[in-house]
Amino acid sequence: MARALNRALHDAMADDDRVVVFGEDVGRLGGVFRVTDGLADRFGAQRCFDTPAAEAAILGSAIGMAMYGLRPVVEMQFDAFAHPAFEQMVGHLAKLRNRTRGTLTAPVVVRVPYGGGVGAVEHHGDSSEAYAAHTPGLHVLTPATVEDAYGMLRAAVRGDDPVLFFEPKRLYWDTSETTFPVEVEPVGQAxxxxxxxxxxxxxxxxxxxxxxxxxxxxxxxxxxxxxxxxxxxxxxxxxxxxxxxxxxxxxxxxxxxxxxxxxxxxxxxxxxxxxxxxxxxxxxxxxxxxxxxxxxxxxxxxxxxxxxxxxxxxxxxxxx
Missing domain, CATH: 3.40.50.920 (Rossmann fold)
Structure with a gap:
């Protein structure tokens, strides 16, 4: 699944030079879970780069970038790390299109590794999807298969609505075989x-x-x-x-x-x-x-x- 997510980001960045990827350790390291591995080498430090450990600043910057035409994909390194960005998420990201009567959109994808099953310590294991789902203006997606990891992330990046993309940590190492390309289905289908x-x-x-x-x-x-x-x-x-x-x-x-x-x-x-x-x-x-x-x-x-x-x-x- 981690490789499928990596492939989805690679293909999205290759197809659209407005897509940028950033967050804590996503550049040179390739992310804690290696989901962004190789993207900085392939697309350069202007399009895949590391940030300070400041989640509110990460998401706030992404909102500003989206207002000026970019399509940011940001990573919250662990689920519980996303809480400092909560005000940016519910107060600005979710409301931008409504507040501007459609003049501005916020095509921001917030990737959140979440859930248990990996024996994580405090602040590294949480299931906070209900906070996002309760907030009008946000799409909330979570894949359970390798194929969906690719297809749903591609759909999320293509859309004009903000997406909280919850990635199950315990499934990152799902080794199911997948043949690419995977069909990219519309968001919101069970x-x-x-x-x-x-x-x-x-x-x-x-x-x-x-x-x-x-x-x-x-x-x-x-x-x-x-x-x-x-x-x-x-x-x-x-x-x-x-x-x-x-x-x-x-x-x-x-x-x-x-x-x-x-x-x-x-x-x-x-x-x-x-x-x-x-x-x-x-x-x-x-x-x-x-x-x-x-x-x-x-x-x-x-x-x-x-x-x-x-x-x-x-x-x-x-x-x-």
């Missing part, structure tokens, strides 16, 4: 990763492999589970989700972020409103607990697991 008839598992980003593993293991016990990968929190593709839930009659939403006020709560609300007469049981959630991300040795107890997902499926109260 996809059914596995068809099923008994219940729908709705997931995104790092939770998609967990949902798929639960579906495979559950099949041995007679559960026929459909898996829907949201891919995009904003825009939200309700039609794909609703069609699946109307077919199965039951749903479980899975994500690493804390449950209270998390993206899953919005999904549950929308599914309940739109699919009420098709539901055979309340929609369940399997999420991270309502605590700060725990120390590395305890992280596995905090993150949604296959066992927790299957326990939620079993609680839906149906006969196999």
């Amino acid at each position: 996809v059914v990763r596995r068809a099923g008839g008994h219940a729908t598992l709705v997931a995104y980003g790092p939770s998609v492999p967990v949902a798929l593993a639960a579906a495979r293991l559950g099949a041995a016990d007679g559960y026929d589970l459909e898996v829907v990968d949201l891919r995009s929190l904003v825009p939200f593709d309700g039609e794909t989700v609703y069609a699946s839930v109307r077919k199965t009659g039951r749903a479980v939403v899975v994500h690493e972020a804390a449950g209270f006020g998390g993206p899953g709560a919005e999904v549950v609300a929308r599914v309940t409103e739109e699919c009420f007469h098709h539901l055979e049981a309340p929609v369940r959630r399997v999420t991270g607990f309502d605590i700060p991300y725990p120390p590395p040795r305890l992280e596995r107890h905090h993150l949604p697991s296959v066992d927790r997902v299957l326990a939620a499926v079993a609680s839906l109260g149906w006969e196999r």
Whole structure:
């Protein structure tokens, strides 16, 4: 996945000389996760460069560049490092087009390595996608496959709306084989990763492999589970989700972020409103607990697991 993201940035920069990439250690080092490896050598220090450790300045500079015609792609080195840029994100980036009645756009992509599963220490592991998703004016995307890492990042860079692009850290080393070029689809389309008839598992980003593993293991016990990968929190593709839930009659939403006020709560609300007469049981959630991300040795107890997902499926109260 890291290579696919690198290829997406390379191709975007090659296709459009307005695309610039910058952030902490993204130049000579190639980024902590090597996602920007080789870009400075290929395109020069004017288009891929390092910045001071000042996230508010990084994003504020990107907004200014976008106002003057560039298409910045900035990296927040780790998820929790992005919090100092919160005011720039919600107060300026999200509101620029609306504030200027469309006179100015903000084609800024903010890449955020996020989530758990890598044993990161404090401030290096977080799931803050709900903050962005709650902010009107921002698109919020998160890939779960190598193909989507490439295609969704290309689509994000091409668009005229600001995008928070959340990259699951635990999936950077996904070694799935991919043949380029990958089709670049419009932003905001969910996809059914596995068809099923008994219940729908709705997931995104790092939770998609967990949902798929639960579906495979559950099949041995007679559960026929459909898996829907949201891919995009904003825009939200309700039609794909609703069609699946109307077919199965039951749903479980899975994500690493804390449950209270998390993206899953919005999904549950929308599914309940739109699919009420098709539901055979309340929609369940399997999420991270309502605590700060725990120390590395305890992280596995905090993150949604296959066992927790299957326990939620079993609680839906149906006969196999």
